Amino acid sequence: xxxxxxxxxGPARPVIPDPxxxxxxxxxxxxxxxxxxxxxxxxxxxxxxxxxxxxGSWFTRPTVILPxxxxxxxxxxxxxxxxxGTRGPxxxxxxxxxxxxxxxxxxxGTSETVTESTRLHPGDRIDIRRGxxxxxxxxxxxxxxxxxxxxxxxxxxxxARVPTLRSGRLLVASPAGTSLHTGIADVRVEPxxxxxxxxxxxxxxxxxxxxxxxxxxxxARSVPALRSVVAxxxxxxxxxxxxxxxxxxxxxxxxxxxxxxDSQLAPLARGMRVGKVDPRSLLATVRGVLDRSPxxxxxxxxxxxxxNRLDLGIALAVIGNGTRTTFAERGARALAFRDAGASWxxxxxxxxxxxxxxxxxxxxxxxxxxxSTTDGRTFADQGGLDGIGSGASGSGGASDASGATADGSSxxxxxxxxxxxxxxxxxxxxxxxxxxVPGGVPGxxxxxxxVPGGVPGxxxxxxVPGxxxxxxxxxPIIPPVTTPSIPSIPVVTTIVDxxxxxxGGLLPGITTTTxxxxxTTTTxxxLxGGLLPGLGL
Numbered sequence: 301x302x303x304x305x306x307x308x309x310g311p312a313r314p315v316i317p318d319p320x321x322x323x324x325x326x327x328x329x330x331x332x333x334x335x336x337x338x339x340x341x342x343x344x345x346x347x348x349x350x351x352x353x354x355x356g357s358w359f360t361r362p363t364v365i366l367p368x369x370x371x372x373x374x375x376x377x378x379x380x381x382x383x384x385g386t387r388g389p390x391x392x393x394x395x396x397x398x399x400x401x402x403x404x405x406x407x408x409g410t411s412e413t414v415t416e417s418t419r420l421h422p423g424d425r426i427d428i429r430r431g432x433x434x435x436x437x438x439x440x441x442x443x444x445x446x447x448x449x450x451x452x453x454x455x456x457x458x459x460a461r462v463p464t465l466r467s468g469r470l471l472v473a474s475p476a477g478t479s480l481h482t483g484i485a486d487v488r489v490e491p492x493x494x495x496x497x498x499x500x501x502x503x504x505x506x507x508x509x510x511x512x513x514x515x516x517x518x519x520a521r522s523v524p525a526l527r528s529v530v531a532x533x534x535x536x537x538x539x540x541x542x543x544x545x546x547x548x549x550x551x552x553x554x555x556x557x558x559x560x561x562d563s564q565l566a567p568l569a570r571g572m573r574v575g576k577v578d579p580r581s582l583l584a585t586v587r588g589v590l591d592r593s594p595x596x597x598x599x600x601x602x603x604x605x606x607x608n609r610l611d612l613g614i615a616l617a618v619i620g621n622g623t624r625t626t627f628a629e630r631g632a633r634a635l636a637f638r639d640a641g642a643s644w645x646x647x648x649x650x651x652x653x654x655x656x657x658x659x660x661x662x663x664x665x666x667x668x669x670x671x672s673t674t675d676g677r678t679f680a681d682q683g684g685l686d687g688i689g690s691g692a693s694g695s696g697g698a699s700d701a702s703g704a705t706a707d708g709s710s711x712x713x714x715x716x717x718x719x720x721x722x723x724x725x726x727x728x729x730x731x732x733x734x735x736x737v738p739g740g741v742p743g744x745x746x747x748x749x750x751v752p753g754g755v756p757g758x759x760x761x762x763x764v765p766g767x768x769x770x771x772x773x774x775x776p777i778i779p780p781v782t783t784p785s786i787p788s789i790p791v792v793t794t795i796v797d798x799x800x801x802x803x804g805g806l807l808p809g810i811t812t813t814t815x816x817x818x819x820t821t822t823t824x825x826x827l828x829g830g831l832l833p834g835l836g837l
Contacts, residue, residue, distance in 0.1 A: 391438050392422035392461045400431020400447060425458045428468070437463075441478045444471040444550075452498055470497045471550055485516035485531040495523075496550055503531045506543040508554040526637075526646050542642035558645030561655035565614065565644055568662050572610050576674040577666075582613035585665040590620040594627050602631045614644055617661040622651030 389395050396402070397417045405411045407423025420426060426433070428445045433455070435443035445455030446469050455468035464481040472478065477491040485503045489495050493510025497503070505514045506528035514521050517535030528543040545551055545558065552559070572582070587599055594602075594616075602619070603612050615635060622630045630651045637647050648658055665671060672678055 389419070389436060389438050392459055393438065394420040394443070394459055394463075395436045396420055396426060396433050397436075398428070398431070398433045400433070401429050402433055403427045403429055420459045422460050423458070425456065425466070428455045437478070439478075440475045442473040445469065452500055465497055465499050467499055471495075472497065484534045485514055485537070488513040488515070494554060502533075505529055505531075508543075508550070526642070526650050542637065542640055542646055545643065545646075555646070555649070557655045558643060558649050560645070561648050561658055562643050562645040564655070564659040565662065568659075568666065569610065569614070572666070577610060578672050578674050579608050579610050579612055581670075581672040582610060582665060583616060585668050585671045586613045586616045586620070586661060588670075589661055589664040589668065590617070592620065594620060598627055601628070602635075606635075611638075613665065614662065615647075617658050617665070618644060618648045618653050619651060621657045621661060622648070622653040624650075624652045 395417065396414070396419070398414050400415070402414045403411065403426070404414050404418060404420070405425045405427075407421065412418075414426075420435075426445075428447050430447050432444060432446050435445070435457075437443065443457070443463075445457060448454045448468075452469050453467045455470055456466040457470065458464045458466060462479050462481055464483075466483075470480075471494070472480070472487075472489050473494045474489045475492060477493070478489050480487045480489075480497065482497060482499050482503045485505075487495070487497055487503075487505055489512045490510050493512055494508040495510075495512040496506045496508065503514070503516075505512055505523055507523045507525050509525050511525065512523045514523060514529050514531055514537060516531050516537055519535055519537050521529050521537045521540060523529050523540060526543050527540045529540050530538045532538065543555075545555060547559075583599065583603065587593055587596070599616065602616070606612065615631075615638065619627065619631045619634050622634070624630055624633070634647045634651050637650055638644070642650070644658075645655065648655055669678055
C-alpha cells in the first residue's frame with residue numbers, strides 16, 4: 301500500500317530556490333557543485349526554469365498517472381487471488397483431507413462427493429461416508445472424523461465460527477483451545493487439550509490430554525485427562541469416570557502406554573492367583589525391589605483399611621514408579637482412580653509411571669527367593685509363573701502319564717511320571733489337589749491317575765496308587781442241550797371245488813389233498829353218493 305500511495309502522489313517536486321535568498325557562491329564554486337554556464341546558448345535542464353508560467357511534472361499528468369494506477373490495482377488483485385489459494389483457513393473455515401470419501405453439502409445449495417481434499421466455508425456441511433477425514437481449522441485446531449461403526453453413525457460436521465457436531469465421533473486437538481456445539485450440550489477443549497466426542501442419543505466427552513468441559517443448561521462438568529463424562533439429555537450430566545478403552549486408532553495413539561502395561565500385567569496377575577501368592581509378602585517384596593523404595597510407614601499408610609489382596613503389590617509397583625507429585629499424593633490419586641474403575645494401565649499413565657518399569661518391578665518381585673505363598677513355600681520354589689522349576693528329580697516319561705518332578709518342575713515334554721515323593725502333577729487347570737480314581741481291567745494292575753491341582757510347577761496334584769482288581773474265577777460252561785425234533789403232523793392243505801359252482805361242487809364230490817411224511821395223497825369223495833348210497837347217485 302505504501303508503494304501504491306507513492307505512485308498516486310507522484311515524485312516529490314524539485315525545490316525552486318528563492319532568488320532573494322543569499323547564496324554562498326564561494327563555497328558552491330569551491331565545491332564544484334554548480335554547473336558551468338552554457339556556452340552554446342542551449343538552456344541547461346538543471347538550471348533555474350525560465351521566467352513565465354510554470355507547468356506541472358510530466359509524471360503527474362493524467363495521461364501518465366491513470367494507466368499506471370490501473371496497472372498497479374490489477375497487479376494487486378492478481379496477487380490477492382494467488383494468495384487466496386494457498387492461505388490457511390479463516391475463522392469458520394476448514395481445509396479437509398479425506399482418506400476415503402465424504403459428501404459435502406454447500407451453503408449455496410450445491411453438493412459434491414469428495415475423495416481427496418476440499419475447503420469448507422461457514423454453513424457447509426460434511427458427512428464422512430467411508431474411511432476418515434482430517435480437518436485443519438484456524439489457530440492450529442485439528443479435527444478428525446470417522447465413518448460409521450457398529451454403534452455410532454458417520455461423522456457429520458457443520459462449519460461455523462463455532463462448529464456443530466451433528467452426529468458421529470470427532471477427535472479434537474487444540475493448542476489454543478476451541479469450542480463446539482453438540483446439540484444437547486456444548487464442549488470446550490482447553491488449550492493443549494486432546495479430546496474425543498461422540499454424539500448419538502447422548503453426548504460423550506473423553507479427554508486424552510489436558511482437560512475439557514461439558515456444559516448443558518447451565519450445568520458444567522470439568523473432565524481431566526484420562527476421564528470421561530456423559531450427557532444423557534439436556535441438563536443431565538453424569539459423574540466423571542475413567543475413559544473407555546475401545547481399542548480403536550485413537551486409543552492406540554493416545555493410550556498406548558496403558559494398553560501395553562495392561563497386556564503385561566494380565567498374565568502375571570493370573571499366575572499369582574493360581575500360585576496363591578501371599579499379598580502381604582508380595583507387598584514387602586515389591587517395596588524391596590523398587591529403585592526409590594518408600595518407607596515401611598508410608599506403605600502402611602497407603603494400604604491402611606484396604607482388603608488384603610494382590611492388587612496391593614501392583615498398586616505399590618505403579619505408585620513407586622510414578623513421577624507425579626509426592627508418594628503420598630500419588631498413592632491417594634492412584635487408589636481413588638483405581639476404585640473408580642480404571643485399569644492399572646490408566647492409573648500408571650495418570651501418575652506418570654513408565655509401563656516398562658512397572659512390569660519389570662513386578663517380574664523382579666516374583667523372581668525373588670523371599671516371596672512366599674499361602675502354602676508356606678516360596679514362589680520361586682514352586683517353579684515361577686511359567687511352571688519351570690530347577691529340580692531334577694522327575695523326568696518326562698510315557699505318554700498319557702501326566703506327571704512332573706517331585707519339586708514341582710515339569711517334565712521335558714510336559715508329560716512324565718511323578719517324582720520320587722509322588723507329589724508331582726501337571727496341574728493343567730486351577731483347582732483343588734488332584735484325586736486318583738482307582739480302576740482297571742480284571743486281573744491287571746492299573747496305575748493311579750493324577751488329577752491336576754494347579755499350574756505346572758506351582759500347585760502339585762496328589763497321586764493315590766492304583767488298585768489291582770482281582771480276577772473273576774471262571775464259570776463252568778454248560779454243554780448245549782439238544783432238543784429232539786418233533787414229527788410233522790398231517791395237515792389238510794387244500795380243499796378244491798372242481799366244478800366252481802355250488803351244485804356242481806356238491807354233487808360230484810369233494811377233492812381232498814393230504815400231506816404225510818411219506819408223500820402227498822389226493823382223494824375225491826362223492827358227497828351225496830357217500831351219504832345216500834342207496835340212491836345210486
